[in-house]
Amino acid sequence: MEAQAGAVGPAAPFLRIRGLGKRFGGFTALERVDLEIGLGEFVAFLGPSGCGKTTLLRAICGLDPPSEGTVEQGGRDVTGLPVSARDFGIVFQSYALFPNLTIRANVGYGLAATGRPKAEIARRVDELLELVGLTDQAEKHPAQLSGGQQQRVALARALALRPALLLLDEPLSALDARVRARLRGEIRDLQRRLGITTIMVTHDQEEALTMADRIVVMNHGRIEQVGTPDEVYARPATAFVADFIGRMNFLEGRLLAADRVEVDGAELLFEPPLELGPGARVTVCLRPEDVVVREVDRRPANRLGAVVGVMEFIGNHFQTTLHVPGTGLDISADLSINAVRDLGIGPGRTISICLPPDRLRVFPEPPRPS
Amino acid sequence: MATASRPLAASAPLSEAAARPVRQALSRDDLVMRAGLVLVALWLAISIVLPVWALLEKAFEGSEGEFVGLAHFEAYLASPALSISLRNSILVAGLSTVICVTLAFGYAWALTRTCIPAKGLFKALAAVPILAPSLLPAIALVYLFGNQGLARWALLGHSIYGPIGIVIGEVFWTFPHALIIVTTALATADARLYEAAAALKASRARIFWTVTLPGARYGLVSATFVVFTLVITDFGVPKVIGGSFNVLAVDVYKQVVGQQNFQMGAVVGLVLLLPALLSFAVDRLAQRRQAALLTARAVPLEPKADPLVDRLALSFCSLVAAAILVILGTAIFASLATYWPYDLTPSFRNYDFDNMDGGGWESYRNSLEMASLTALFGTAIVFTGAWLVEKTRRFAAIRGLVQLLALLPLAIPGLVLGLGYIFFFVEPDNPFHFLYGSMAILVVCTIVHFYSVAHLTAVTALKQLDPEFESVSASLKVPLWRTFCRVTVPVCLPAILDIALYLFVNAMTTVSAVVFLYSPRTQLASIAVLNMDDAGDIAPAAAMAVMIFLTSAMVRGLYGLATRGLLASAQAWRRR
């Protein structure tokens, strides 16, 4: 490892994870994960429960050491170091605040053990409390605070020793929806301001999409895709990612040509082309919001007539199912209120739709039964 | 977003180094905790495993220490005394168990499923027997139903000295134990089952047989085995009121203390170990099943008022509580009578222990000392041990071992433990021989005797803590002992007090293990009760038993005040 340690320059990643694996008896919780995280980056580990994202987080920081692989932090191999010899702060889903200590004592818990002068500790605690906006709650106990406030106490405590790495394990999942939405922004702002490299584990795609610079989508102990929220959403690398992030039409199809697929009797063009022989069974994915209903006649490809099914008003749009007559094709679509009003769309009406070829994602595998 | 486009080295060939298994270096916390855990394991090995092993050995060796195989067992099996004692033991244990568990079930049912008033009072009264040595009910029964008893007529000419007395005494003494188990089982009922049954128009009786009883079945099984074991291994009650009705537990005592025949005592001790081991296994199994019965979504049952049922339940509870009070009251009354039954003017003559057999007031002071030390050291050892088992990272083999050893005393009757202790510590070449005859050996033995329940209490309390406290302190570079002192102990203080009280009260009342271990300088109050009864000084024996009861009750009261004060001061962080 020493050989690589010398190679760390400004461009080198802050955290370099190689071949990280974790087994519990015969069960593989983590399968040789490789990942690099840059200095100051905010990365979200996203995936369903049991996908290994928390295992990965705990393996990175040594709380549950990995079975194999290496972790380098700031150019130093930390794989074999005990937790207390590492440099990170962590916020747990439960916050793990010490219930018998005041907020002040909680935030200053790590500082008090360093033997620094009391006045200095008090100054730092004040600073942190101000940072998270809890100055007036300092003398209360955790149980007297709201969930959101507790969350911020945990954050302040984790930041107290100015760690180089901040780990957030499902930090918002214990909160109700409105508080969660507000805290997302707050945490993101704080992270930007401090410039601290941050890893957040979450099962909530919205959280990942709104907060992270990059998302690591995980499944079955493996990384499915790493990319910006944009990339992951718009260009899912696998059917799993496509399914897990956002809503998606999953259609079973048969390849006719490299850029042409037959789905339930309808023939659709897609791009980019797929390097597979004709006749191969594929999965065709399309986001409901990508179904085009306006100015359809200006689009040459994948123009279809469709009968509007039951329309559900969701608040800022309508959800509906479109049936393409003469085929077995049923497509979920999100229609903007605007479009519905302008085009006079209603249940039972037949409309023209377009499925843009660059919006169709075709994966060389049959859809999973769901 | 500079990093966004960095290519991912997904499934690229790994460096050889990366595939090497990871071995995390141990932090100082890890080392300290492992060392602590090893110490706890050693302590348990010396205080449990080796003495029990010494007992096993003893059963197979001759008077000169030579191996004799099963000779003692053959000799014992050949003597008619065994079959009589065994039959007697099973008879009284069986009868006591049936009666005790039935009463406990009724009482628990009334407390959990009806709307009777004064449930708190009834609960408190039912706990009374725990505060007294098992000898107290036996002595009280002499005064109630003996040849000069207040209610001799109630026995219709039968003698209290024998199975009748033993069974009544044992039921009194084991009642709270059964009640706790059955109450827990009934308290975990799921209201939805009852609503469903009621919606199907099932009658109350039908609901009882099809929902209530099956729901509590594991609790009942568990209570049955626990009570059976307690009774078959208790010798306080049969010793005092058994008359010529021999039972196994008394046989051990006769062999060891009466005839100083350690080998034969060991043999009978092993026989007594069997029901205890069986009970232990069944109890573990039943508890696992009972826990599984209660799903996370279960809705707690709120009893509904029903005038007729409530009135019946109230009468039943009143009867049981009255019986408990009568027995306790008789002991107090008899201890205050100047010369039973001819001079009932109250006096404290029977409290003049210094002129009686049994060690006098010093034995009472010794008991206080022993109970205090047991509570002090026992709580510290048990709680720290439980914490180490729960919180030491990895080190699974030793953790598992300690956990197993900590539960072992549950399967070892006090009598057997006490025997093991003599055999182990009496050996002059044992490095711990100096403990023999000291107060320390009584303290150690008593801590171990009651280790399991205390350990389980501590583990339960620790499991309720956030599992990440230790992770947080490690990430904050705070040594774990600091978190242990600043957070774990304060938060678990109610459980810690529970453990201390449990150890104190049991140390005050216990007879079975320490009876083999006391020395003239460490006479104990509970032993004094036994010895005074032996010498025929029954009233002073009752007086000493009452002293033990009052002390336990007082400490129990102090505990109540302490926890209330504690909860009030902790109000700030416990409640919103």
Next chain:
Amino acid sequence: MTAPDHLVRIVLVATTALLVGTRASQAATELTVYTALEADQLKAYQQAFEKANPDVKLRWVRDSTGIVTAKLLAEKANPQADVVMGLAATSLMLLDGEGLLLPYAPEGLGKVKPTMRDPADPPKWVGMDVWSSAFCFNTVEAGKRGLKAPTSWADLTDTAYKGQITMPNPASSGTGFLMVSAWLQTMGEEKGWGYMDALHQNIAAYTHSGSKPCRQAGAGEYVIGLSFEYRANKTKKDGAPIEVILPKEGLGWDMEATGIVKTTKKLEAAKKLADWAISEEANRLYAQNFAIVALPGIASRLEHVKGDVEAMLIRNDFAWAAANRERILAEWSKRYDGKSEPRS
């Protein structure tokens, strides 16, 4: 583990001081004395001895005769006792047979009645006092049942007394053994066992201790308790409605005696106790409890025991009793153990 144990002992001492206040200084030599004396007698003996010998403290290990004997025999490889005081002479002879006793002639041995010491010179044990059997007869309960007071051993086999008599188990109680020994010596083995078979029919329970039968009779639990004169006297003094009866055929008896355990490491202190045990002061204390003591001329009369105890004692062959003790007890247990109280 030594560090924690040290800690245990430190806290032990601290807590002891806390709980009990200051205890007597530990500078004095502490003698471990095995005894079967009654607890209510021990206090007075201890006080008097410790007053005369302030540098020695006594620690009693008290139990009934049978148990103390068994304990001493069981510990013979590693004796814990320094002195045996107030144990039946038959038991001391047994211990002597095992070579456990140190020959020692206490100061003033010459004054002791020759019948009340080991004939060997120097003696292995010296007697203190004589205790003998007596009935405790509850007059109130007898009145209720219309029972006449028994006057002889023979009377006890009357079926009228069925279930109303308790006696000590000879295996555990010296008082029990001296009765059995007396019956076998005075009636002869065969008739003696026959008598006990008949008596057994009337016995309600064989108690562990020699005191309990009298205590029980005193409390009206049973009408007749076969016990010994000291306990009978004391029970009556305590207020029990009993009559103390000396059976006319003669009284079984034994001596309470003192001997030094050979292995003692505190020989000087042990000798002091042995000396004191035959002193006039000690004998006067014995005399408060017993009619017959080791020194001549100190005999007393017990307030409630009517009759000349000394004259009613049977001729007692201690050597025979000691030699046959084990056999007699085995036979007894075989015949009557069923009605024994626990711990026999």
